[in-house]
Amino acid sequence: SGLLAGKRGLVLGVANNRSIAWGIARSARAHGAELAFTYQGDALKKRVEPLARELEAHIVGHCDVTDPASIDAAFARTAEVFPEGLDFVVHCIAFSDKDELTGRYVETSEANFTKSLLISCYSFTAIAQRAEKLMTNGGSLLTLTYYGAEKWMPHYNVMGVAKAALEASVRYLAADLGPSKIRVNAISAGPIKTLAASGIGDFRYILKWNEYNAPLRRTVTIEEVGETAAYLVSDMSRGMTGEILHVDAGYHVVG
Template structure:
């Protein structure tokens, strides 16, 4: 099989495309290049004009709204996938949110409401999607989500998202154990700091980028295409012996004290 055909016929749902610089789009572009058929979601009517042209350029067979805080929308997306394809081979979950005031403050000062919202959007939504994807993955599959090194180590200004992403990584391990008998593999992908719209909400993010370039063994940050290639490996049969892992794609930054 040619490398360009390695995912031909695979059906995948991409959640979290915001623009051409987003991790979700980098992943989607690589997956499509390798032959996968895609369904792509956009957050709301405001986001649709930015996402729809990107999804159409990828030849997405489904382009659907998905705000995980809107009751019923998640179920509607998976119903549409079932109606269109009758199955799902992989899911890429690349969404996260925390209220700005809570994100910019100390963890000890974060509000209950803010913490609950961050957990619901950034962590529990992945669990909910896994539950909805399970009956569609009749021949096994792969569930992927995006995390960050701040889940494991204290990263300045990452603040409340550190505990939230730590919960997400723990959820990956538990989901992998529970869904393994169905041959559904679950992974967290941990890119280094990237200049995306989501990262722009982190205070002094430019300093975080500069620090990463200075300390990473490769003396650089990665790009969304590099993340996309790792995502493609994880959803392909080449990674059939792996599940429950957090895979770093950060030019080696995570190994440096």
């Protein structure tokens, strides 16, 4: 029983127990979903395996979104573990060279621009292509974005440009996949201390700034993002697609 009873979901981007993907996976499981995880490389395999066990989730293997063959392999394995079909995919993946998450955006190199956009934006479209084939009864695709897509934020630089492109791709994918009854949405999360966030310059200052200025006068947790994600991949949100929902203690009305 539960909000997500009978739903099968693939979660990409669990790196450790602080990952937003982990918060989402825990909520989805608590609401009754059956889950599958990928991991990126052998270093993360060891971390992801015990977390998957905790939620009785399948592990569908290594998936590096810069390698189309590894995405294909992960989806082939997903089709095997979920022969009844796939209901949702949660994409919690982003990357930029740490050296360019500080200082001026104008210094961005072509190589890091290309890599950041490939991993942080195009990968969601690459995943949508594969997911569509498994979502024979419709489904829900969800990605994670940040306010730096909408406004200039210190140090966010090329990631802000990548997230703006990701948010635009949510709208285009929503229009393309709507006829297949596949919904496409994003959560714009407030800053949370994770592995990826620790690469951003002055991150502690950004957390403090949010605590002082967000309407709720605090930051958000991966549990809170997880609960909203559970809603977005459930039938409760069946009338919504192409939406960017802020889970940021209200910061977006201020900043």
